[in-house]
Amino acid sequence: MVLQFILIKYLYPFPNFMQDSYNYLRSAATNIDANLWPVGYAKLIRFAGFFSHCDHLLVFLQLFIYHICGLFYFHTLLALRPCSKWLQWTMFIFIFLNPAILYLSNYVTSDVYFIGISLVWMAQLFRLTYKPTLLLLSLHLLVLLLAFTVRYHALIYPVISMTVIVFCQYSATVKAWAIAMTIFLVGAFILYTTRQTETHMGRRQFSVFSGWQMANNAVYAYVHIPANKRSQDTVPPQFKDIHSRVHQWLDSVPMSQRPDRPIMAYFIWDPGSPLQPETGAQNISDNASHLRKMAQVAPLLNDYGKYLIARYPVPYIQYYIWPNLLQYMLPPAENLAVYNDGLDSVLPVAKDWFHYNTTHIYKRAGAELKYFNFYPYLMLLILLFFAIGWIKYLYQEGRAIANEHFRYALTIVTYYWLVNIGFSVLASPVVLRYQLFNMIIGATFGGMLWDMKVYGK
Template sequence: MKQQQYFYHFLFREKVNKQLLTIGLLTGVGYLLLLRVLFPFPSFYADSYTYLDAAAEQQPISFRPIQYSEFISFFHNFSTSDLPLIAGQYFSAVLANLFLFFTCTYLFKLPGFLKKIVFALLVFNPLYLLTANFVLSDSFFCSLTTAWIACLIWIIYKPGIANILGQLILLLLLFKLRYNALIFPCFTTLALIFSKQNVWIKTGVAIASFGILFILMDKISDTTQKLTGTRTFSAFSGWQMASNAIHVLRNQPADTTNFDSEQRTINHFVINYLIDKDSLKVKEEEVTASYIWDRQSPLKQYLNYYASLDNYTDTYFETWTALGPVYNTFGAAVIQQQPLAYIRYFVWPNTKRYFFPVMEAYEQFNEGRDSVDKLAARFYNYQSTNIDNRHASLHIAALAPWKYLFPVVNTAFILLSLLYLITGRYRRQSRLFNQVLLTVTAFYLGNLCFVSAVAPNVFRYHLFVITLLLVFGTYLGYLLANKKADVS
């Protein structure tokens, strides 16, 4: 409690910080008003309609993780307008960024001018405003991840019940938003190792962090089995696994000796697809998710075949879900058989794609359309499916530079981290700062490796990375530029 009072004093009674907090909140209000003047409608993408459909029908499961649909439903309770959702997404970003900013500047010193620069990068940066204007899970995932990292920093510094419970709640929400949060408890464990508390408490919190995710996985599997007849935690993961495996098969054939009959049939569909060069819509070296969604892909062709079987009368979603475990087994068989080929043809190109990201949904405003699907118009009570997108070019122009800034920010952080280690500057800094930096760096590398190994990288999946690198990259640059600098 005492430490919380100190932080309260730092935040609300120190004149500079109180001013910055006020500026941050007022800027958020002003930015949101400007956004609604320029863009009276949010930007929709193909994924948006899946989320909206699940929210409108109050579905307990969907093609994608259900948490974002639950957020949509929650904000829809306040108004049938889309404004509460967009405002909620943006102010979540504002508050999370302020939480991380004040946490870091409370624990680690920065010169006044650098402190203001970091503040500006986190608060005045239009990136957070514009990404919040999409009906996609990206903005919430970025905000919650930022807040979760801030909780880990507090756990390392001086753990308390509020920080521990906060990270557990955030972890649960993050996992329900995106399943790549499955690896996040590993970094909670690292933070706990660094924290000063009883080993049994550390062990208990680490077990709880992993435990809540496995309990949730089991619950989702039960619900999926009850509603579709197929027990699986994530059918989408199975489709993704098979899609990834096709990257191997389009370069090297599989040895089907140990495949079962179903796997051989799927492989046959893949071979026929790859033979027909006209249907191969992607370059051989390109990493893609089109095999999951393209109607002509072998996975979709096999789905149609599977659904046509005499004894099969399920709905499309039930069929799609049933094939999740099937495709997971097939994809795993191909990848385990040729792991080096998988690294060569999927992981390595996908890692390069991380540093030179595809903007995907952010390439255009509302997919370049001046209308939305009837589902969105009905859900948000639009007068028609036509929307005002007269300033779409401004939306695109404001996001476009990040295609080039993202690799710069990432490369700079990696180089600064290496220099910090090589030059031995870490010896002059406090154990706390080094522990926090190590946790953030481990999280950065872990996320990069995990995502690059399991799913095609696109820019919007890594918004939270920008937030972390802007903050800690500034600290590293300051420490390296000033030999006697000390942030402790």
């Protein structure tokens, strides 16, 4: 880990920044408890800043947390069933020497932090099935809450955790307590965040970003509706203004210049988006007043997105759901394949937080980032590797060979992946950095399935 840290900081003396980075930094600087995203990662930035505002400390802390979490997950896998040496080394390399994890650790973003927490969460689920202690269950609830404060993707985690707890060897009283505590902790966080959003953003809502995401996804499909059909739309009065701006944008932007593939968050962040409350606004992520305006219209956009989807369900499936499902299997490299969005400077909030002398930053490398464009194919191979391994496991009587611990863990992973596919495809455009946790899960369990023939109970 230390050698990797030295290497990445030599190649990239400054962290990697994207639009999300500035929002997290502003949240850390102002210490607010509600923003477009959960503020758990902003609290990590602030925690690092308590000791030093040096960006090296934040990057090292992210890498260190991931490796500690990875060790817990790795040793949990080894405890499930005996593994051959080649499999142990393969899993070790994929977890700890993965270039994507190393480069993502140099990002000022919540991804690596969330991946680490997710590895612990998943490993705890495995342990709950064969080591059901009250201490482990209590710690699992805390990890679940922590994940919920970092990324909205963790919305599916309570559902999976409660399902697993029901089938664990606890008494009915303990199970009821655990489920009640899960609902209480998640509900309390949602209620607190909702109140804080009202305080800081002026509108009572849990997730500002979800409303924008709903509209973004719907408009991605709506742009493909023929003009003669769109002209016949009669929208409810509350949507007339935003619908008119969308039509003006469609009339002024040729089809060849409209965002199409891959599906991204264009209509959320691009200054030219017809959804933006201010046309041509710049530095959106580092503009508190503009973000407040985005929060004001988020509920309206949420309803507008649902309206478009309900009116054009087939085009929505054809132009958003299906392409996003393909992106799940072949996720675009997005920001992993470029440094600092291709710029040589950062916004003032980064300069101020990290105490830079100037907004100018530099790097000593960058050409190697193009290799992350091959990672989508690796994701596809891992999905096939896992799926074929599952088929092999079923048809070669794998259940009779595998021990009980591994069978439970495989069931949990399969259940997680089915829920994750549905949620990810419906919720937001899938990109590579969102899929790294799934790649680790798929590669490690795929390897264990293929290794089944060598080792039995």
